[in-house]
Amino acid sequence: MCGIYGSTIPYNNAQINEKLERSNFRGPDKLKFDYFGDKKQVIFGHNRLAIIDLDERSNQPFTYQGNIHLVFNGEIYNFQEIKKVLITKGYTFNTTSDTEVICAAYLEYGEDCVSHFNGMFAFVIFDQVKNLFFGARDRLGQKPFYYYHNGKDFEFASQLSVVQLYNQNLSVSKKAISLYLAWGVIPDPYSIFNEIKKLRAGHSFVFDLNTHTFTEKTYWDIDYKGEKAYKGTFKEAANELDHTLKDAIKLRLFADVPVGIFLSGGVDSSVVAALATKSTNSKVKTFSVKFNEKGFDESLYAQQVADHLQTDHHVIECNYEEGKSLIKNFCHFYDEPFSDSSAIPSMLLAKHTREKVTVALSGDAGDESFIGYHRYNWIRKGQKINMLPLFFRKFCASILNLSSNYRLKIIAKALTYKNTDDVYLASMTNLDFSWIKTNVDVYDLEEIKYLKHKKKNLFERISDFDLKTYLIWDINTKVDRATMAFSLEARAPLLDYRVVEFARSLPTSFKFKGKNQKRILKEVLYKYVPKHIFDRPKSGFSMPFAEWFKTDLKDFVLTELSDENLNKIPCIEPETISTYIKQHMNGSWNRFTIIWQVLVLKQWLDNNGKGYEVK
Numbered sequence: 001m002c003g004i005y006g007s008t009i010p011y012n013n014a015q016i017n018e019k020l021e022r023s024n025f026r027g028p029d030k031l032k033f034d035y036f037g038d039k040k041q042v043i044f045g046h047n048r049l050a051i052i053d054l055d056e057r058s059n060q061p062f063t064y065q066g067n068i069h070l071v072f073n074g075e076i077y078n079f080q081e082i083k084k085v086l087i088t089k090g091y092t093f094n095t096t097s098d099t100e101v102i103c104a105a106y107l108e109y110g111e112d113c114v115s116h117f118n119g120m121f122a123f124v125i126f127d128q129v130k131n132l133f134f135g136a137r138d139r140l141g142q143k144p145f146y147y148y149h150n151g152k153d154f155e156f157a158s159q160l161s162v163v164q165l166y167n168q169n170l171s172v173s174k175k176a177i178s179l180y181l182a183w184g185v186i187p188d189p190y191s192i193f194n195e196i197k198k199l200r201a202g203h204s205f206v207f208d209l210n211t212h213t214f215t216e217k218t219y220w221d222i223d224y225k226g227e228k229a230y231k232g233t234f235k236e237a238a239n240e241l242d243h244t245l246k247d248a249i250k251l252r253l254f255a256d257v258p259v260g261i262f263l264s265g266g267v268d269s270s271v272v273a274a275l276a277t278k279s280t281n282s283k284v285k286t287f288s289v290k291f292n293e294k295g296f297d298e299s300l301y302a303q304q305v306a307d308h309l310q311t312d313h314h315v316i317e318c319n320y321e322e323g324k325s326l327i328k329n330f331c332h333f334y335d336e337p338f339s340d341s342s343a344i345p346s347m348l349l350a351k352h353t354r355e356k357v358t359v360a361l362s363g364d365a366g367d368e369s370f371i372g373y374h375r376y377n378w379i380r381k382g383q384k385i386n387m388l389p390l391f392f393r394k395f396c397a398s399i400l401n402l403s404s405n406y407r408l409k410i411i412a413k414a415l416t417y418k419n420t421d422d423v424y425l426a427s428m429t430n431l432d433f434s435w436i437k438t439n440v441d442v443y444d445l446e447e448i449k450y451l452k453h454k455k456k457n458l459f460e461r462i463s464d465f466d467l468k469t470y471l472i473w474d475i476n477t478k479v480d481r482a483t484m485a486f487s488l489e490a491r492a493p494l495l496d497y498r499v500v501e502f503a504r505s506l507p508t509s510f511k512f513k514g515k516n517q518k519r520i521l522k523e524v525l526y527k528y529v530p531k532h533i534f535d536r537p538k539s540g541f542s543m544p545f546a547e548w549f550k551t552d553l554k555d556f557v558l559t560e561l562s563d564e565n566l567n568k569i570p571c572i573e574p575e576t577i578s579t580y581i582k583q584h585m586n587g588s589w590n591r592f593t594i595i596w597q598v599l600v601l602k603q604w605l606d607n608n609g610k611g612y613e614v615k
Contacts, residue, residue: 002027002060003484004071005045005162006124006133007155008209015166020045023159025333026073026484030059036069041209042126044071049487051075051255051359053097064103067128072099073158074121074143075491077251082116106134114204114219118251118496122199124156133207139220139497140365141188141201141472144480148196152212160335161608163196170195172614175440177337177571177601182429182442184339184597185473192336192604194615201472220497222450222464222504230505237510238523241502245271245524248496250279252361260285260357262349262490263313265301267372267518267525267534268363272493274528276361277309286311287353287360289318289345291543304533316352318345323543324553331604333485339597340474345543346482354488364475365494368467369503370521371459371512379424379462386420421451424462428470435576435594445469459508467500546592550585557581560599569602570614 003026005019020031027047036042046060052075062070076082079098082105087093091104098119105113106125111134120142124135133154137145147156148163157163164170173194176186188198199205202220207213230237249272253259261273263286276284286309288302299315306313326347334343353360367373385393393415400412413431417423429442451465476495483490493499503511510520522534549557561581566574577598583589 002049002073003047003158003162004060004073004122004124005033005043005047005157006071006126007043007153008041009043009153009155010041011043011166016043016045019157019162019165020047022165023047023157023162025487026158028487030056032059032061034061036061036126037128037131037209042069044069044124044126046071049358049489051257051489053095053099054256055095058095058097058099060099062099062103064100065107068103068107069126069128070099070103070123072102072121072123074119074123074138075252075489076101076117076119076121077254077496078116078118111204111206111219118498120491120495122158131209133209134204135199135207136204136219137199137201139202140467140476140495140500142476142480142492142495144477145199146191146196147199149207149214150195154207154212154214160191160193160196164193164335164608167195170612172570172605172609172612174438174571174614177614178436178438178440179442180337180339180601181436181438181571181597182433183473184429184593185477186336186338187445187447187469187473192609193612201468222467222500223453228505230502230507230510234510234520234523237506238520241499241520242275242524242527244496244498244502245493246275246279248493248499249275249361251496252491252493253280255359257358258285258356259359259361260287260353261311261361262286262353262363263288263302263306263311264363265299265303265305265533266363267522268366268494269302270305270363270529270534271366271521271525272361272363273305273309273311274525275493277311278528284309284311285357286313287349287356288313288315289349290315291318291345301533301536305529308529308533314353314356316349318348318543322348322351323545323548324556327553328603330600331607333481334477335481335608337597337601337604338477338481339593339600340478341543341545341592341596343478343482344545346478347485350483350486350488350490354486357488359489359491360483362479362490362492363494364479364492365467365471365500366518366521368463368471369494369500369511370518371463371508372518372521373466375424375427376459376462376512376517377515379420379458382414382423383420383458385415386423390418420458421461424465425451428466430594435573435580436571437573438571457508459512460504464504545596546584546590549592549595550587554585557595557599558585560602561595565602566598569598569605572598 003023016033027049029050030048033045044061060071076098079101083101086104114136121138122143122145146160146163170193176190176192180186188200204219205216263269263273286306288299290299397412397415400408414423447468450468453461479490580591584591
């Protein structure tokens with residue numbers, strides 16, 4: 001896990017060093033850069049967090065056979081298996097790292113090397129013989145990759161702010177702000193700057209240094225070639241999933257530094273912890289967060305799982321003061337507006353976990369692959385309502401709108417949509433756009449095609465859509481920045497592409513039957529942890545911000561989002577936001593989500609967006 005950097009722009013040593021210092025939290029063990037090419041026209045830089053082969057021989061930029069130069073962020077979990085094959089083909093290795101294996105695999109397989117990698121990664125190779133960059137981002141977008149290409153120069157980094165630094169040709173994107181206000185994140189491939197893009201997950205690229213052309217292509221997608229429906233029984237599928245998960249977890253437990261597990265007490269993290277205890281002889285370290293506020297403390301459930309599995313469990317007690325300090329430094333690590341408020345407890349968890357370990361496994365992606373979110377159950381119920389004629393639903397909506405209850409008003413809005421697809425799409429953004437001032441069609445995104453897939457049922461479509469949007473844009477961004485802020489590497493076994501592909505080959509009923517969500521994942525879990533521990537409602541991962549905004553953080557909110565300040569923020573309706581703040585403070589309507597979104601945007605504009613034209 002590291003921060004990577006590269007450029008063909010002729011920055012001086014001091015400027016390059018400052019760029020790398022900006023992302024030093026991603027890799028504090030070694031900061032290094034060098035010049036490559038016949039005319040030294042290529043700059044590669046790296047912030048290293050040493051995980052595998054801690055020796056300096058594996059520092060980056062890494063050179064293999066004299067003319068292959070690499071910067072790499074992430075892990076290739078199956079590198080030892082690939083290495084054995086490459087050795088039989090005559091390749092030699094001087095390190096025990098996965099870094100060197102990427103270089104040899106590129107020489108052997110060319111651009112197709114990425115299809116051999118099981119991992120999370122963003123890397124760029126400078127092939128000095130062909131005078132080109134070849135780079136890629138992992139299948140499911142766990143590692144970030146930002147790039148700037150103006151038709152001639154090319155620059156890339158793990159953090160947007162690194163590319164931003166010293167670049168005088170940037171402008172803040174109104175379209176990106178509009179997308180952010182609708183989705184709560186800035187979807188790939190956009191960034192907050194018009195001129196900087198994100199490489200999409202599952203994509204590779206070639207930048208030709210002779211012609212200055214940039215070519216991007218898809219190397220993996222969830223509708224992968226050879227996709228076949230699973231033909232076995234539920235029990236056989238559960239056994240196969242058990243085996244695949246064990247292998248995914250075993251691969252991710254390998255490191256030359258201490259490894260732990262984030263344990264919330266939910267199904268996903270518990271299955272990871274349970275199978276980890278079966279994959280190692282040493283006592284597994286687990287970590288959970290405890291909040292003192294009523295309704296937010298789930299640490300008891302994590303403790304029950306830890307007690308059963310006999311892990312070395314650590315409970316991290318988080319409080320208001322720590323949360324407040326992270327809010328004020330939020331944009332330093334997230335680089336662009338990002339409004340998932342669970343990023344704050346994620347950062348707190350990472351901060352204290354890093355005191356004990358350098359790597360932590362998480363349970364991310366269980367909900368997307370195994371149909372686990374609350375909203376899927378609501379959609380199931382909504383399908384029945386949608387069978388009613390639209391005119392009748394609109395009539396019911398008009399009656400509900402007379403109520404002052406904001407939940408009934410939300411239901412009223414949902415009743416007016418023509419079909420369930422549209423209801424789901426709207427639910428993933430803000431149902432109410434009256435506070436957003438924009439001409440942008442926020443639904444004009446390539447990923448909408450996953451929701452409209454003609455050959456899949458509704459639950460498979462929304463599962464695919466969430467995987468390609470919410471998981472990549474939100475969850476993976478949140479986890480990467482939150483953990484990297486404290487130089488902690490997060491690994492997600494449920495994001496192993498074999499698990500994702502297997503889940504998509506299963507009948508929907510294996511995953512969601514009746515009211516039983518994540519059915520097959522629970523079947524695996526209950527082999528190792530008693531079912532009664534999980535007989536409770538599903539909970540999320542959040543902090544009591546909605547309450548804090550009315551109490552401890554009230555003055556902070558009112559000062560930051562004063563009428564004067566609201567009038568300076570682009571793409572919002574200031575008077576509407578001011579009304580929302582009043583509603584939240586007097587307790588008549590919970591407007592926390594929108595207030596938090598605007599607060600994060602305002603903070604970014606003040607700290608990272610000063611001096612840039614908005615267009």
